[in-house]
Amino acid sequence: MPFPDLDGHESFDRSFDFSGFPSLQEVTFVSTVGWTGGGLPWIPMALSTLRPTTSPHLSAIRLNFASPSTALPIKALIKDTGRDLRQAAGEVARIESEFEGVVNVTVLRDSMFEAALCALNVRIRFSGRVWPHVDSPSFVPCRSFSTTGIEIRSVVTHPIYPPPHDWSFCGIELFGHPHC
């Protein structure tokens, strides 16, 4: 299935097809949304090929859709990646269901990314902390998360940035349901 990029070209007609990887145990996708210039279509495509019959050893999926450090309007983010994020969330839900909990799906939290999902009314269970963009205007929308049913399952250390000394300014409960 081809996907158009920003310039209108159909640059992707394929992605990882994991149905032919019998030894696969872990899959990690990291992408800074807004950097890719035209969405993340290959990620839900790849996730859609993960099935219990063809990936019997799969135990972990890690997704990190961090937002860029520079401020990016939520509307632009949704326009570019909204469809892919919806599809990715759908595939995550399917994988969790089909693999019956054997696969640990980790979606690293990110305030802007979550704000985009919130605006899309997409529900996904996150693991880890919100990495607040305190300088970003997108930090404000993330305060409406209490209605999304997001659940924090565990804490994942961000691969690049060290955690701040004081989480209180983030305004989000670290363990438990966000109430900000």
Added chain:
Amino acid sequence: MNAQFQYHHPNGDIPLMCSEISKPKYPTSTKTKTVAMPTIPHDIVDEILGHLRVATDSDISEFLPVSTLLLFRTHILSPLHACALVSKSWTQLCRRHLFHTVIFASRDMDKWSKTFPVPEESPAHRVRDLRVWIGESPVPEEFFEYTPWFRNVEKVSLLGYGWVQPYRRCLFWRLPQSTTSLTIDTNVITLVQVWDVLMQLPNLDDLSLSGSLAPADMEVLPGVGKTMRGNFGGRLLLRGGYACENIINILLGVQSGLHFTEVQVDCTRDCLPSVVRLAEACDKTLMKLSHTVVSHCKSHPSG
């Protein structure tokens, strides 16, 4: 450490770890009686010294840039160095760990040659992890004439950034054949040089390429991958300018096939088709795939 293996200094409460060093005797009653104090077996001392090395290496390697690391190595006496001065038997044990990881920069080749004028008698055979600085103030090219002496090396790293001319091709290509893991993190070598390095390592399993490729006049790869003999059955990491179609094509050209169990590629979105092909080339063995899209930053129209 178990208390029974600690001796107490007669003049204080300083515990000493001993193997063949002084064995103090303690009077246990009014009658003078010599107590046979236990001696720590060499293999346990060796194990402890090994942990010292690992701790030192990981402590400093993880967090310091290589240039600082070199400074650290040159000017700071590590605990392992101190242990090497305890006794002759400890010196022998320590040498194995002291020379496990060796870093060569601009002046180190000179020091090494002066310290060990007879190559056969040097501790080069003890080196398992050889790191070579090829950035600014690099190791002299003559160094690569000596690398065959490091015959038991398992891991080779070519490191360093800077505005320096790429190495001349003819002197660069003598790396130890025993190498199973190669790390290149630099911006001073060219695509052809990377290819040439890969060509000469028949036992290569792990490959880590990061940094950027230096521009060169001639970037034609003769017979890409055709004669590569590496196993390519370990971990592959491609980052920066090395996560490109050219490098992936080199790997895809390996006749015996790729058997990587772990692939981590950080690339721009444009390289995705190549990364897919790379993953598919190891489809039967691949256990871990990590794909990161890095900043191919387009300014957003509405941003």
